[in-house]
Amino acid sequence: MTRANVDPTQPALRAEGLGKTYGAVTVLSDVTLDILPGEVHAIIGENGAGKSTLMKLLSGHVAPSVGRLLMGGSAAEFPDAAAAEAAGVVLVHQEILLAPDLTVAENLFLGRELTRGPMVDDRAMNRRTAEVLASIGAHCHPRDRVGSLPLAQRQLVQIARALLEPRTVVIFDEPTAVLANDEVAALLDVVRGLRARGAAVLYISHRLDEVEALADRVTVLRDGRMIGTWPAAGLTQRAMADLMVGRELGTLYPPKRTLPAVEPQLVIDALSVDHGAVQASLALRPGEVLGIGGMIGSGRTELFEGLMGLRPSQAARITLGGHEVTHRSVRDWQAAGLVYLTEDRKGKGLLLDEPLATNLTLQALDSVHPGTRLDHAGEDRALDRAVETYDIRVRNRHLSAGQLSGGNQQKLLLAKVMLTDPAVVIIDEPTRGIDIGNKSQIYDFIDRLVRAGKAVIVISSELPELVGLSDRVLVMRGGRIVAELTGDAITEQNVVYAATSGEGHEAEPQGRAAQTYA
Amino acid sequence: QDKRTIAVSIPAATHGWTGGVVYHAEQAEKEIEAAFPNIDVIVKTSPSATAQVSALEDLSAGQTLDALVILPFTSEELTGPVEQVKSNGTYIAVVDRGLTDPTIQDLYVAGDNIAVGANTAKWMAEKLGGEGKIVVLRGIPTVIDDERIQGFTDVMKDTNIEILDIQYANWNQDEAFSLMQDYLAKYPHIDAVWANDDDMLLGVLEAVKQSGRTEIKYALGGNGMKDVIEMVKAGDPVTPISTPYPPSMIKSAIYMTAAQFSGQAPMRGNFKLDAPLITPENADQFYFPDSPF
Amino acid sequence: MTTVTTEIADAPRRIRWADMGPFIALALVVLIGTLINTNFATGTNIANVVTRSAFIAIIAVGATFVISSGCLDLSVGSMMAFVTGVMILTMNRLEPTMGANAILVGAGFGLIVGALCGLLNGLIVTVGKIEPFIATLGTMGIFRALITWMSDGGSIPIERALRDPYRPVYFGNVLGIPLPVVVTLAVVLVGAFILYRTKYGRRCMAAGSNADVARFSGVSVARVRTTAFVIQGLCVAIAAICYIPRLGAATPTTGQLWELQVITAVVIGGTLLRGGKGRIWGTVAGALILEVIANLMVLSNMVSEYLVAAVQGVIIILAMLAHRFIK
Amino acid sequence: MTTVTTEIADAPRRIRWADMGPFIALALVVLIGTLINTNFATGTNIANVVTRSAFIAIIAVGATFVISSGCLDLSVGSMMAFVTGVMILTMNRLEPTMGANAILVGAGFGLIVGALCGLLNGLIVTVGKIEPFIATLGTMGIFRALITWMSDGGSIPIERALRDPYRPVYFGNVLGIPLPVVVTLAVVLVGAFILYRTKYGRRCMAAGSNADVARFSGVSVARVRTTAFVIQGLCVAIAAICYIPRLGAATPTTGQLWELQVITAVVIGGTLLRGGKGRIWGTVAGALILEVIANLMVLSNMVSEYLVAAVQGVIIILAMLAHRFIK
Ligand SMILES: Nc1ncnc2c1ncn2[C@@H]1O[C@H](COP(=O)(O)OP(=O)(O)OP(=O)(O)O)[C@@H](O)[C@H]1O
Ligand SMILES: Nc1ncnc2c1ncn2[C@@H]1O[C@H](COP(=O)(O)OP(=O)(O)OP(=O)(O)O)[C@@H](O)[C@H]1O
Ligand SMILES: [Mg+2]
Ligand SMILES: [Mg+2]
Numbered sequence A: 001m002t003r004a005n006v007d008p009t010q011p012a013l014r015a016e017g018l019g020k021t022y023g024a025v026t027v028l029s030d031v032t033l034d035i036l037p038g039e040v041h042a043i044i045g046e047n048g049a050g051k052s053t054l055m056k057l058l059s060g061h062v063a064p065s066v067g068r069l070l071m072g073g074s075a076a077e078f079p080d081a082a083a084a085e086a087a088g089v090v091l092v093h094q095e096i097l098l099a100p101d102l103t104v105a106e107n108l109f110l111g112r113e114l115t116r117g118p119m120v121d122d123r124a125m126n127r128r129t130a131e132v133l134a135s136i137g138a139h140c141h142p143r144d145r146v147g148s149l150p151l152a153q154r155q156l157v158q159i160a161r162a163l164l165e166p167r168t169v170v171i172f173d174e175p176t177a178v179l180a181n182d183e184v185a186a187l188l189d190v191v192r193g194l195r196a197r198g199a200a201v202l203y204i205s206h207r208l209d210e211v212e213a214l215a216d217r218v219t220v221l222r223d224g225r226m227i228g229t230w231p232a233a234g235l236t237q238r239a240m241a242d243l244m245v246g247r248e249l250g251t252l253y254p255p256k257r258t259l260p261a262v263e264p265q266l267v268i269d270a271l272s273v274d275h276g277a278v279q280a281s282l283a284l285r286p287g288e289v290l291g292i293g294g295m296i297g298s299g300r301t302e303l304f305e306g307l308m309g310l311r312p313s314q315a316a317r318i319t320l321g322g323h324e325v326t327h328r329s330v331r332d333w334q335a336a337g338l339v340y341l342t343e344d345r346k347g348k349g350l351l352l353d354e355p356l357a358t359n360l361t362l363q364a365l366d367s368v369h370p371g372t373r374l375d376h377a378g379e380d381r382a383l384d385r386a387v388e389t390y391d392i393r394v395r396n397r398h399l400s401a402g403q404l405s406g407g408n409q410q411k412l413l414l415a416k417v418m419l420t421d422p423a424v425v426i427i428d429e430p431t432r433g434i435d436i437g438n439k440s441q442i443y444d445f446i447d448r449l450v451r452a453g454k455a456v457i458v459i460s461s462e463l464p465e466l467v468g469l470s471d472r473v474l475v476m477r478g479g480r481i482v483a484e485l486t487g488d489a490i491t492e493q494n495v496v497y498a499a500t501s502g503e504g505h506e507a508e509p510q511g512r513a514a515q516t517y518a
Numbered sequence B: 001q002d003k004r005t006i007a008v009s010i011p012a013a014t015h016g017w018t019g020g021v022v023y024h025a026e027q028a029e030k031e032i033e034a035a036f037p038n039i040d041v042i043v044k045t046s047p048s049a050t051a052q053v054s055a056l057e058d059l060s061a062g063q064t065l066d067a068l069v070i071l072p073f074t075s076e077e078l079t080g081p082v083e084q085v086k087s088n089g090t091y092i093a094v095v096d097r098g099l100t101d102p103t104i105q106d107l108y109v110a111g112d113n114i115a116v117g118a119n120t121a122k123w124m125a126e127k128l129g130g131e132g133k134i135v136v137l138r139g140i141p142t143v144i145d146d147e148r149i150q151g152f153t154d155v156m157k158d159t160n161i162e163i164l165d166i167q168y169a170n171w172n173q174d175e176a177f178s179l180m181q182d183y184l185a186k187y188p189h190i191d192a193v194w195a196n197d198d199d200m201l202l203g204v205l206e207a208v209k210q211s212g213r214t215e216i217k218y219a220l221g222g223n224g225m226k227d228v229i230e231m232v233k234a235g236d237p238v239t240p241i242s243t244p245y246p247p248s249m250i251k252s253a254i255y256m257t258a259a260q261f262s263g264q265a266p267m268r269g270n271f272k273l274d275a276p277l278i279t280p281e282n283a284d285q286f287y288f289p290d291s292p293f
Numbered sequence C, D: 001m002t003t004v005t006t007e008i009a010d011a012p013r014r015i016r017w018a019d020m021g022p023f024i025a026l027a028l029v030v031l032i033g034t035l036i037n038t039n040f041a042t043g044t045n046i047a048n049v050v051t052r053s054a055f056i057a058i059i060a061v062g063a064t065f066v067i068s069s070g071c072l073d074l075s076v077g078s079m080m081a082f083v084t085g086v087m088i089l090t091m092n093r094l095e096p097t098m099g100a101n102a103i104l105v106g107a108g109f110g111l112i113v114g115a116l117c118g119l120l121n122g123l124i125v126t127v128g129k130i131e132p133f134i135a136t137l138g139t140m141g142i143f144r145a146l147i148t149w150m151s152d153g154g155s156i157p158i159e160r161a162l163r164d165p166y167r168p169v170y171f172g173n174v175l176g177i178p179l180p181v182v183v184t185l186a187v188v189l190v191g192a193f194i195l196y197r198t199k200y201g202r203r204c205m206a207a208g209s210n211a212d213v214a215r216f217s218g219v220s221v222a223r224v225r226t227t228a229f230v231i232q233g234l235c236v237a238i239a240a241i242c243y244i245p246r247l248g249a250a251t252p253t254t255g256q257l258w259e260l261q262v263i264t265a266v267v268i269g270g271t272l273l274r275g276g277k278g279r280i281w282g283t284v285a286g287a288l289i290l291e292v293i294a295n296l297m298v299l300s301n302m303v304s305e306y307l308v309a310a311v312q313g314v315i316i317i318l319a320m321l322a323h324r325f326i327k
Helices: A051-058 A081-086 A104-108 A122-135 A151-163 A181-196 A208-214 A237-245 A300-307 A330-336 A345-349 A356-361 A376-390 A406-418 A436-451 A463-469 A492-500 A508-517 B016-035 B049-062 B075-086 B113-127 B143-157 B173-186 B198-211 B226-233 B249-261 C002-006 C017-036 C043-052 C054-068 C076-098 C101-126 C132-150 C160-166 C179-197 C199-209 C211-216 C221-247 C258-268 C280-299 C305-326 D002-009 D017-036 D043-068 D076-098 D101-126 D132-150 D160-166 D179-197 D199-209 D211-216 D221-247 D258-268 D280-299 D305-326
Strands: A013-022 A025-035 A040-045 A066-071 A074-076 A089-092 A169-173 A200-204 A217-222 A225-231 A266-273 A280-284 A289-294 A313-320 A338-341 A424-428 A455-459 A472-477 A480-486 B004-011 B039-046 B067-070 B091-096 B107-110 B131-138 B160-168 B192-194 B218-220 B269-272
Touching: A013 A051, A025 A051, A025 A225, A040 A051, A040 A181, A040 A208, A040 A237, A051 A066, A051 A089, A051 A169, A051 A200, A081 A089, A089 A151, A104 A122, A104 A151, A104 D199, A122 A151, A151 A169, A151 A181, A181 A200, A181 A208, A200 A208, A208 A237, A217 A237, A225 A237, A237 A436, A266 A300, A280 A480, A289 A463, A289 A492, A300 A313, A300 A338, A300 A424, A300 A455, A330 A338, A338 A406, A345 A406, A345 C211, A356 A376, A356 A406, A376 A406, A376 A436, A406 A424, A406 A436, A436 A455, A436 A463, A455 A463, A463 A492, A472 A492, A480 A492, B004 B016, B004 B049, B004 B249, B016 B039, B016 B198, B016 B249, B016 C305, B039 B049, B039 B249, B039 C305, B049 B067, B049 B075, B049 C043, B049 C221, B049 C280, B067 B075, B067 B249, B075 B091, B075 C221, B091 B249, B107 B249, B113 B143, B113 B192, B113 B218, B131 B143, B131 B173, B143 B160, B160 B173, B160 D305, B173 B198, B173 D043, B173 D221, B173 D280, B198 B218, B198 B226, B198 D221, C017 C280, C017 C305, C043 C054, C043 C179, C043 C280, C054 C076, C054 C179, C054 C199, C054 C221, C054 C258, C054 C280, C076 C101, C076 C132, C076 C160, C076 C221, C076 C258, C101 C132, C101 C160, C101 C221, C132 D258, C132 D305, C160 C221, C179 C199, C179 C221, C179 C280, C199 C211, C199 C221, C211 C221, C258 C280, C258 C305, C258 D132, C280 C305, C305 D132, D017 D280, D017 D305, D043 D076, D043 D179, D043 D199, D043 D221, D043 D258, D043 D280, D076 D101, D076 D132, D076 D160, D076 D221, D076 D258, D101 D132, D101 D160, D101 D221, D160 D221, D179 D199, D179 D221, D179 D280, D199 D211, D199 D221, D211 D221, D258 D280, D258 D305, D280 D305
Parallel strands: A040 A200, A040 A217, A089 A169, A169 A200, A289 A455, A289 A472, A338 A424, A424 A455, B004 B039, B004 B067, B067 B091, B091 B107, B107 B269, B131 B160, B131 B192, B192 B218
Antiparallel strands: A013 A025, A013 A066, A066 A074, A217 A225, A266 A280, A266 A313, A472 A480
């Protein structure tokens, strides 16, 4: 597609009176929206506001209950996602949707394989895949099996899949939630490139800095309704947040605490994890938030999954509360008061087909149900408490976990892990997909935990969060812990520098990342 | 004249011989119902002992049976259930395998599986002059198979004939073919083969033919399958005999039972079918070109 | 805002039509049976059919656990034959010294053997990490060979002296309800309690629904699955205890192809073959459907004996289709 | 940048040890065979074993498609018997007018019947939306009943006049390679080409790996799966064509329990039973492993005839374990 035959005043895609109801529940009503070619149009709103639902309606993944779509002035109907793609509208999902057993290239070209005669042309597809991957800054190989890739790489593969062909409308639903800084920066460049080529881009993100840096116009959704559309130029991040939430927001991060000088609660000595971490050592004190920074693929998730016994690993010595830990399984750790919250809520966190209460109590079955029988009343009470504490927006307690919005799933996952009443919590990407209004609630919650003498490890790819929350930061690179930052040394620049500099790494990503958050 | 019901319970047609049983039972049903309008014959097949017990319950639950003709899967398992049926005054005719309590049987048409094995063994031992090496294929692990093998090995014990090997081929032509190929690979010299059943014999012959081995003097089966009797009639040098174990014994039993009700001929007692050798001379008596078996 | 969201709508649980499928299919089959054959709806016939379905139903309750937890057990039919054989041999051995008490001791021993057989399957699958289909196909061969070997290819009958005292276990009744039906009910109630009302049941479903999520939630998937196989083994042993007085012997063909019937009953009952959803009562309906169809085949004279299997196949497919359309 | 990435794209494919599992297991079994029995490694024996494994191997190639696409087919054994029966009847009917050409026409007709049987399975599964396990269990009963009915429970032999011209198809050879082996090779090569080198193969794996993803990528999962069943039907018909000259008849026992052997071969070969990954060459290794084990059971004198099935079960489990450890 070239810019020449695009009329910038004629909407590439127009929604008229779009609405969606599930049973008796209306999750989206009366949305009328123009998406112009050559603009980046951001959609913001709280968790459960209906953003993902709207995107699914626009891209043929879900059929609207009322309303219609127009493309280039004439009515468009998408019976399924493939039809929408054929018309030039593509959605990059909030959740990963790829075939795990196929390679990266096979996934990218699924349904539109290149052929030479009767044969698929793997050479050409691999080459083209490598180009697209490089253009968005992904580091995986066209022949890698998707199931073996880390979450962030899978997200990049999804993005690459959407960008393989020229598109009229590209919709990104929280594309950066699982990405770290350098990937984010590369992706923002890609989005700008799309805009420059005249594509219409719809962009959902809870990282308002990205929205500010990128968007031409901003549409705000609240409780399934459209609040309005504004040009981005006049909107500050704070103004956007206020529009989303409908009230004034306080400060995001709690004030830093003073650390008591006590013996460490958790000591890890030389833990190595297969295909992950190398000889990692760390100590965690009660009352402390320890941040773990690093780029994607630096082995942060692997290190802690190894610690939990979820991956093959070897350690010289690990102690918890002064006692050596010899047998490491999630169950044993939990009994000793340590829990880990996964970054992959869909694959490893929640049973998507099961009801909320079942998910909530799965990890804490023994404490929620002290007797032999399941205590359904107690379970319902626990759900009520969790809904209140974590502000989970659900309209019906019989929904299955998969029917919650992404952010609300994340809150449910947090509630599930916290139900075990742990003394040490390891949270991998605590606010992934959570809206700005709720973020501070989760930060406060972590603050309260450590003030009560518990200890928290936060693994985060979101630099402001890492810096704003941590008392101490360890930075990983290539599976090793390469830096420890304390006090005033905890800055975004220092984290980025430690995560990227050194042998084997070119300095370029650092520059780009620093630039994004400057 | 009141209506009489004869129920016939037999194994399902899972291999050649039971297929023959089903065929003859259905023939008998047609013929008798045509000949005696007051007699209703119901033929039911069952794939297992458990299913056969169920079928007996089903048949006797809704109606009073005047007679039951049964070819039991196994003696032990069916004795109790048949006794149950008898307690309603039903006339019981048992075919092939006798019940463990013979007093239940009003009529018993017996096949003699031990004789099938023993007669074949005697003939083979005599022809081989009491010397030689042979291999044996057996069927599905059941009483019939067990009795035949027992009859055969008991006779062979008193000779100098060495049984090189006995393995299961499940009364299946294919498995018999494979097994015979393997026997041939394993033993450089085999004087004779006994396949315990004509279905398996066909597989054996094919394997021998393919191997081109000529030292095998005899390959014998049993049951009197149509194709094998044709070979006997033609004076085949390798398969000059068979032993009858005619599936038509079910038909005989049904006829005898029907005779009971047509009023003229009370039938009680045991009728033992012998297992005489089928030779080129008498083969015509055992040849039924229209039978599927 | 907060008040709105915390007050979760406590909408009454809807009756799920989808879950009624197996019962509707059962009703349909029974209705057809009543229409085409007058002997079908007689008390004795119904009692016979229900009593008989006890074996498959009891084993299928165990299979519901195994399948919900994300596995499959093809060895149940052979295991049934093996356990039956071991029990009869034990009872026969003990009879001279203990008399009728040999039945009790033998049954207890059978339960232990059943549990151990299940444990073997479970360990091969979980510790050996072998696809359940292959692992249990292997043990299916093993159990079948063992019973063939124990019976020398013939049969293992129970002592005459034990027949009469043992008889009521299949042919007796409590307040008019046949004993095997009582046993089945007990097994089903206990099974439903474990699957729906205990922590183990939760973990079982979680393991089948998404093994990774279960692992990350501290559920030992291996232990849960092994336990499911042990439950399966116990159910097989219970079925064997009820089975012996009916036929009085174990043979190498006992329980042949029951694994297919069991799995069919479970799946017709609405349990997902890929795990994560178990329907104990549906399983029982499934077992009854199979038995009623077999019964109708015997009662009606419409099809050639050669074609019985075909008609059964067609009816099963039609029942599943009907069930699908009701959804 | 572009030069760098194209270099990555063309990097040589790494040898994956995990994928070598079935071949290593085969080599192991053959090695053990050679060691424990001197008759094993003789030319005739090897030729026999390899030729015999042709049927299972050919059918298992089709099963690899069905399983990769996320389904299962339990009806292959019965379908094989049914197709064999239909082909023989056709050939016999045509023989008086066409002579030996009846074989060709009959074979062609068999291919059509096989494809239609596969289509039936496919449509029941995809249009009827019935769990493949149940759907094909139903058609398994149907096909088996049809062959029993066609043969009146006896056997359907091929005309004497056709035996000799047809015989070479099983017993003949090309340059010393038995014809069934040549046919197997052809089927495997075509199968591997379709599964690994065509769009259809890609989509088949995608449908098995994640049906939802395939669907929204514009892949018609129903069509892909139906096609897989048709391929399975064609493979069954090809196996039937090679099978007839071997014994010259179809009986109700033809192909009995082959479905289990076929699935075992596929899984031993490294294909995932849950779909998404297919290994055609591994499947062939799996079929050979099964046949070699059966052969060794007969050649060696170590086990009682009663226990053969047990030893086979143990060996299959051990082979899978070995294969696991190699990984
Ligand atoms: N299948 C469904 N059945 C019932 N309710 C549903 C279903 N799918 C989504 N919903 C509801 O629709 C609402 C909007 O969800 P949506 O995923 O669009 O939110 P979102 O704005 O994308 O939120 P987030 O920022 O958390 O991703 C939620 O309350 C969710 O529970
Ligand atoms: N997380 C788990 N994963 C797997 N099995 C479990 C788990 N927790 C308990 N079990 C097992 O489930 C069964 C019932 O669980 P329950 O929690 O009632 O037992 P428990 O007495 O609490 O066990 P424990 O004292 O070992 O925690 C027991 O056999 C127990 O060993
Ligand atoms: Mg969303
Ligand atoms: Mg991570």
